[in-house]
Amino acid sequence: MSRRRAHIAMAGIPAVSHIRPSLDVIRELVARGHRVTYANDPAVADLITATGAELVPCASVLPVADNDWPEDPVAAMDLFLDDAVQALPQLRAAYRDDPADLYLYDIGAYAARALAEEQGRPLVQLSPTFVAWEGYEEEIGAHLRALPGADAHRAKFARWLAACGASTTDVDAFSGRPPRCLALIPGAMQPHADRVDTDTVTFVGPCFDPRTETGDWTRPAGAENVLLVSLGSAYTRQPEFYRQCLAAYGDLPGWHVVLQIGRHTDPKELGGIPANVEVHPWVPQRAILEDADAFVTHAGMGGCGEGLRAGVPMIAVPQGVDQFMNADRLVELGVARRVDTGEATAETLRAALLDLTGDPEVARRSARLSAATRTEGGTAHAADLIEALLP
DSSP states (O other): OOOSOOOOOOEEOOOOHGGGGHHHHHHHHHHHTOEEEEEEOGGGHHHHHTTTEEEEEEEOOTTTTTTTOSSHHHHHHEEEEEEHHHHHHHHHHHHHSSOSSSSETTTTOOHHHHHHHHHHHOOOEESSSSSOTTTTTIIIIIIHHHHHTTHHHHHHHHHHHHHHHOSSHHHHHHHHHOOEEEOOSSSOTTTTTGSSSSTTTEEEEOOGGGGOSSSOOOOTTTEEEEEEEEEETSOOOOOOOOOOHHHTTTOTTTTEEEEEESSSSSSSOOOOOOTTEEESSSHHHHHHHHTTTTEEEEOOHHHHHHHHHHHHHHHEOOOOOTTTHHHHHHHHHHHHOOOOOOOOOOOHHHHHHHHHHHHHHHHHHHHHHHHHHTTOHHHHHHHHHHHHTTT
């Protein structure tokens, strides 16, 4: 238990892939007796209040509901900045007379860092993906700064920082160098891990307990092997890919298949469903992975972490953003095969599965990485570190 009951505030954005990685950390802090408030859009209230935290309504202008994200990365960065600009007055109003003892914030919730710095309060970033390393600005940031519109975006960001009350006014430092960060990912997934500043960043691994997953799933009696196919929450409108999966794995001897198709794909678009396949718009992924033998994933960082923790070999079919880098990292670790969407034919997908699960070295590597991921401490370690930073 902490020395005293504290007010801990979390601020996030209403993207499920940014909320779910830290939910059990929030739940643990509540269980330890702290008052936890969570600022986010009311659209995700149910996810937040289920942890015992108090929702602080903070409307977002991010295009999460319709998943209408621009392909241009500079335009996407502008969306996050615009969201921060309009969110900060909402956070000020909520926390002016009720400041937190410590602020937690998601990588996309810039306004929370600005508020904490304005109030002179300690803050900790909870990162659901990899973090910057020494040389990141030169190796990755330089490419982004060369894109059309990047100069205007950075100038706009700098003007906001100069006027918003934040004590950090350098754009790169503010957006990518938090004073303290808990990376909620396996350290094995971090690029250039040897160049990460471990004085400010701690890898605590995936923070969840499969027992807290809502929804039930039972491994069918007689299922020799179980394959989970899921493209996460944002890239699920892929009927042709699902049809190829059905052709690849339907009636494959010894395999039972769980296929998640999201809410934007009509099952009727898939045609006939083989007897060994169950199709759902959503599944309790973490719980299934604990009992699965292989995983076809879009290689979002959340799915990668869940797959590594469960020790499940993966077929990575990256769809966007960091997923291509994540897919390559899984291949480097020796626990996955990468199949790009354009090459995801039934024949390629089937061959990847049989090759992956037939390789005993893949099984050994998966087991080693699972053990290493679990020893990073997860939820309890993250909560301990947060409590240690309370004033």
